[in-house]
Amino acid sequence: MDEKRINEALEGLKKKQKRALSRAISIVENHEDGMELVLEHAYKNMNDNALLIGITGPGGAGKSTSVDKIIEEFRKRGMKVGVMAVDPSSPYTGGAFLGDRIRMFKHSSDDGVYIRSFGSRGAMGGISEGTKNALYLFKNFDFDVILIESLGIGQDETEITNFVDVTVVTVVPGFGDSVQIAKAGMQEIADIFVINKADKPDAQAYYNQMKEQLLSIPEEIRPLLMTTIATTGKGIPEMVDALIDVGNRQLGKRAQKEAARVRHEIRSQAMDRIMERIDGDVETLAEAVLERKMTPFRAAQMIDEKVDIK
């Protein structure tokens, strides 16, 4: 354990230094020895003042560009903004191009904005372990808003909802017809649907289609439908109004969401540990399966019997 590094981070967190936030995030993201100390500190001292907003949707829908404009709007209203931008890591090399920040780079020299990029590092469901832990660290600082922009795979990003007050799903005309929207997941997670690139020729038709689709959802839980043109900023002030409004109405659900989240987190952390423990057995049994000596099902059963949880 690098005690100096950990202690410096802890000291800095107490003084609310941004530099320490940066360092502490690295420590938990890298699973460095001593990360428990940092996390324990963060968990004890976090506040629930910030409005948490999740933005998801397919790649190329304009999430980052929207976030850039949303930051601008919140700043105009004098609010401090923290941003967590998650991009995919390569499953082959582990490398990643964290490209979201390019769209929001002009906020780098604004002290009221803190942007941090994350690689997904093998996570499913849009946000990595590192991102989740980093959120606790963000909550140690006085942000009025925390935006989480997550992986836009399109179909498996439901996890984000338990971490935020408002979930925005950004789509674009031509991305898919009502069949895509009807697929499980998308509708259930969105508090607000945003059709970006609303200046495209088929935007109005897409809007009508979506509107009709959403009518099948009971009014109390029906997501809002909005349109934006992120590149010009059109529709962004209205979107921010809606974010604040919906956010305030969702505050009552915080306890319920937290309960779901905590369970989920314990489960996923435990899974990680179990995965590590069975890695060796998986290797050995894989060979037997490859030699047609047993089925993958049987192999899984053997591992299950062997993993002894007291």
Next chain:
Amino acid sequence: MSDRKVKVMIAKCGCDIHERGALTMLNVFRDAGFEVIYTGRYQSEEGVAKAAIDEDVDIIAVSDLSGSLVIICRKILAALKAEGVDDIKMMCGGLLSDQDEKDLYDMGLFAVMGTGSPVQASVDAIKEVMGIE
């Protein structure tokens, strides 16, 4: 069980449109297993320094083909110093003279790549300075 990744920020400052080098290195670094952040073009040195601190990067790699590497790197280093940061390493690549190269090494950059340098040389330089392999 630490799984630390090398984090590199590719930076372009000032009025230089030539982006091909930066975009190429972005792919090369990603494929080398690094996490890469790109600033985009036309940034200020102070903005780059602040972003590098927020992102807690290990390395800032400056790309420039307008002949201003010395000026840009000096300003970024000054901006880092003003923030009290001395543990972010810096390298650069692009159009430079022999004198520039000497000046840049004197400033403390760990690698200076002229045009035509093989991309692998940059990857190797980063691995060496980070003590990998």
